[in-house]
Amino acid sequence: MPIPVPSRELFIDGEWKAPVLKKRIPIINPSTQQIIGDIPAATKEDVDLAVAAAKSALSRNKGADWSSASGSVRARYLRAIAAKITEKKTELGKLEALDSGKPLDETLWDMDDVAGCFNYYADLAEKLDEIQKTPVSLPMETFKSYVLKEPIGVVGLITPWNYPLLIATWKVAPALAAGCAAILKPSELASVTCLELAEICREVGLPRGVLNILTGLGPEAGAPLASHPDVDKITFTGSNATGSKIMTAAAQLVKPVSLELGGKSPIVIFEDVDLDKAAEWALFGCFWVNGQICSATSRLIVHESIATEFLNRLVKWAKNIKISDPFEEGCRLGPVISEGQYEKILKFISNAKSEGAIILTGGSRPEHLKKGFFIEPTIISAVTTSMQIWREEVFGPVLCVKTFSTEEEAIDLANDTIYGLGSAVLSNDLERCERLSKAFKAGIVWVNCSQPCFTQAPWGGNKHSGFGRDLGEWGLDNYLTVKQVTQYISDEPWGWYQPPSKL
Numbered sequence: 001m002p003i004p005v006p007s008r009e010l011f012i013d014g015e016w017k018a019p020v021l022k023k024r025i026p027i028i029n030p031s032t033q034q035i036i037g038d039i040p041a042a043t044k045e046d047v048d049l050a051v052a053a054a055k056s057a058l059s060r061n062k063g064a065d066w067s068s069a070s071g072s073v074r075a076r077y078l079r080a081i082a083a084k085i086t087e088k089k090t091e092l093g094k095l096e097a098l099d100s101g102k103p104l105d106e107t108l109w110d111m112d113d114v115a116g117c118f119n120y121y122a123d124l125a126e127k128l129d130e131i132q133k134t135p136v137s138l139p140m141e142t143f144k145s146y147v148l149k150e151p152i153g154v155v156g157l158i159t160p161w162n163y164p165l166l167i168a169t170w171k172v173a174p175a176l177a178a179g180c181a182a183i184l185k186p187s188e189l190a191s192v193t194c195l196e197l198a199e200i201c202r203e204v205g206l207p208r209g210v211l212n213i214l215t216g217l218g219p220e221a222g223a224p225l226a227s228h229p230d231v232d233k234i235t236f237t238g239s240n241a242t243g244s245k246i247m248t249a250a251a252q253l254v255k256p257v258s259l260e261l262g263g264k265s266p267i268v269i270f271e272d273v274d275l276d277k278a279a280e281w282a283l284f285g286c287f288w289v290n291g292q293i294c295s296a297t298s299r300l301i302v303h304e305s306i307a308t309e310f311l312n313r314l315v316k317w318a319k320n321i322k323i324s325d326p327f328e329e330g331c332r333l334g335p336v337i338s339e340g341q342y343e344k345i346l347k348f349i350s351n352a353k354s355e356g357a358i359i360l361t362g363g364s365r366p367e368h369l370k371k372g373f374f375i376e377p378t379i380i381s382a383v384t385t386s387m388q389i390w391r392e393e394v395f396g397p398v399l400c401v402k403t404f405s406t407e408e409e410a411i412d413l414a415n416d417t418i419y420g421l422g423s424a425v426l427s428n429d430l431e432r433c434e435r436l437s438k439a440f441k442a443g444i445v446w447v448n449c450s451q452p453c454f455t456q457a458p459w460g461g462n463k464h465s466g467f468g469r470d471l472g473e474w475g476l477d478n479y480l481t482v483k484q485v486t487q488y489i490s491d492e493p494w495g496w497y498q499p500p501s502k503l
Helices: 044-063 069-085 089-100 105-132 162-177 190-204 218-226 238-250 275-291 308-319 337-353 407-414 430-439 472-477
Strands: 010-012 015-016 024-029 034-040 134-136 143-151 155-158 181-185 212-214 233-237 257-260 266-269 299-303 358-363 378-381 398-404 424-426 478-490
Touching: 010 044, 010 190, 034 190, 034 378, 034 398, 044 155, 044 181, 044 190, 044 212, 044 218, 069 089, 069 162, 069 190, 089 162, 105 162, 105 472, 155 162, 155 218, 162 233, 162 472, 181 218, 190 212, 212 424, 218 233, 218 308, 233 238, 238 257, 257 478, 266 275, 266 337, 266 407, 275 398, 275 424, 299 308, 299 407, 308 358, 308 398, 337 378, 337 398, 337 424, 398 407, 398 430, 407 430, 424 430, 430 472
Parallel strands: 155 181, 155 233, 181 212, 233 257, 266 299, 266 424, 299 398, 378 398
Antiparallel strands: 010 015, 010 212, 024 034, 134 143, 143 478, 358 378
């Protein structure tokens, strides 16, 4: 059953603090459209306080408390946070299902991944100690050189609503492991579990100011964070439009950014696959997270020789998906996040029909659900490459289909997008899969699957899908700066200039 939503304030300098302007935002349960609580709405005044707290945390005790402390010290806090996440897994999973509309089975799985991510970066924090002063081989024996990896400083982390706590953790955990101090600004559409992370940090005694959490609207809280002169880096996951604004703001201060933006990823299915296995992966690749996933393989490219039979099976699989309140046992598709998103997705479907595409299944609200932002899993065929549904990200449970005849045509269709986040190929011919893996212009390739994500492997895209990588060692590098230290070790003078004459 759903649980009450705790009433929280902003988390600044290790304490709960009401927003300076006392503003709050209602929380709307996407399954019922009812208001179930509210969150604090930060503004520039609160951003200034949080940045000052983060800056102070880095310099406190000349950095010994955090930024220049041993990685093993920071690792202890990260492991303590992971243990608390595990302890509170059920509560956090229920809160996230209530807040975001994701099926409870998914949000509970996400909490396992959250704990795993904190533990993984605890390990990397300890390894940082081991790799400091890594020697650099030089061609001159009169010099020796080594490299230091140091925290980049105060970082702003702006995160989306489709994985509220997990994607926040993808940024928080490596930032803290690196020794940075952070300000997390989660999406106002799903912030509840991020505020509970603040409570966990308070419980484990995380040094004050190391992590500050500001909920609020993008223009009022995210924008002043991105443009703040004392924030040394911004990392962002979300829409292309917002990512572009963040880049513009950061450019004025020559501030580095990492961006993980939209996608319109392909899944290419060849004629030699097991049709039912391929059908399940095709559905999972697009309808997981209620279809709201940046890497969704929402462009199905299927070999013409199996297209009719495969689509018939795919429709049967899609009609068998349980669409319900996220708390119902066996739910596999919940509501989309908001009324705005609901209307936007239905408009995409309507436009596809008006452009001549065929709705094979879905396309509207499920008949048995009168409330909530529910949309049936939708499969659209007779799609051309000029249609909006082929070219633009829907961010909902909508799969569009094209057929191909040759491998070269499949590659061309797969790469026919401004995006470059995910891609998938399904075939029993592994040499063919390897050829397509090299040919895809994307940051992630899945072979005979779609959407698996592991903390240990890099995550990010190319082209309009952004740049930089979350997760793995690459995720830690996001928050580190590299310092070269070179020493002259000869007893002889350098000898470049003629010495003054001796008197």
